[in-house]
Amino acid sequence: MGETITLAGTDGFEFTAYHEPAFTPHKGGVIVLQEIFGIDRHVRADVERWAKMGYEALAPSLFDRLQRNFTAEHDPAGLQAGIAHARATPLEQALGDIAACRDFLNKHGGKVHVVGYCYGGSLAWLSAAKVEGLAAASSYYGSLVQANAALKPKCPVIVHLGRTDPGIPADEVAAAVAQHNPDVPVYIYEGAGHGFNNQSPERYNAEAADLARHRTLELFDKA
Template identity: 30%
Template sequence: MKGMRGVGNIVQPEIPQEAFDWYDEYAHGDIDRRTFLQRLGTLGIAGLSAASLANSLLPNYALAEQVSFNDPDIKATYVEFDSPDGYGRARGYLVVPAGVSADQPAPAVLVAHENRGLNPYIEDVARRLAKAGYIALAPDALFSLGGYPGNDDQGRAMQKQLDRGKIEADFKAGARLLKSHELSTGKVGMVGFCFGGYLTNELAATLPDVIDAGAPFYGTPPSSEVAAIKAPLQLHFAGLDTRVNGYWPEYEAALKQADVDYTAYVYPDVNHGFHNDSTSRYNEESAELAWSRTLQFFDEKLKG
């Protein structure tokens, strides 16, 4: 069934919505840290300084580990691979389910990070996919600059220095690696968050013979032709995310015109980044529902 769907009302009254909106602007480079803190200072929350409120909005990656890298059901390593159209060499976090072999291959999923590099949350998403039976590869767009630096502010600044076309090429190289991997069935899905949601839409349009299913989370439309998309899409949107949601009507019209198989879900009263369990934007009910839908979608499209 096509169209936008919702899940029950969920609110987080302890942090005013303005703070989440300003954090979104800050996280996407629309305002600098000083402006962000100045705005937070105008809220006048008793017993909570602007700096304390900012810290409550920033990621705590210790909260993001749902699957340990030592889990016996998976094997996690870092791999390098060629990316001739990108930055020459790329690096990603490769997680393989235990028991997968050339004789017993598994479908694969490319995982695309936000606008700050391969952070611990995205690595955990890759492990979650492997735990569910998929070979998962999460490339790091920042590899050519030394890799994710350990904090998001520096990661965002580093990613801004890079050429978007070359980043896309690095992720395309990762998708092709999964397609031809000796342990892969050749079926490749893709999931991405924020900038990674855009990448998921973009690779669905530019690699129609590689991407077999795409699940973008709060991602903007592709810059390439929507009509080129052949893979089914399952799109996830945050109800309070006016920035990304503003692109949806035009994108949906293009998907319909191209007769793309898609389903879109909107989760009311949650913010951009609601799946990221390392931040206060996380909403457990909506995140778990969206993730269960994503896994079911991949099961249907990649394992069937």
């Protein structure tokens, strides 16, 4: 069962992270990057899924400097609170916390990968280009991927997008990535919207989530 631990960021701030050791023979580590709703039950469930697949999993609480252990409901008020926290969190600060998670997982052996959803999907893309020592990255429906498509990843990375996502134009993102990084696969899931991996009833798309996870696991296992 997972537990909350405390890590020191590159700026010295002590932030919390939800941690779960690998259930099966240790394959390495996975940093799980949150949606804007914080380390809620969906993120914790995802951490457990990765642990069951053989990866020590760690989800940093990236808004701790603003509100420790922040979580929000999936409603308009929660959405606005999460957006406000994301906008108030410098990207380089978040990347520093991700680097601290990498260092923690490195102590236990094996390669370290990163997977992120929504806000975390943007950070997964940025991490692939800016954080040293990651083996692979999987970015789910990150709104900042298109604007940062010219960045050059330091590790293998894949991108997942929902065809019906109203906020992220899948074809435009795919074209931008292909222009600057033609070797990066961008997968578009028909019939899936934003947050299709999140198991809340209004967003979850089991077929898309299962296929995206299979592709991510394949990437991590080969990296």
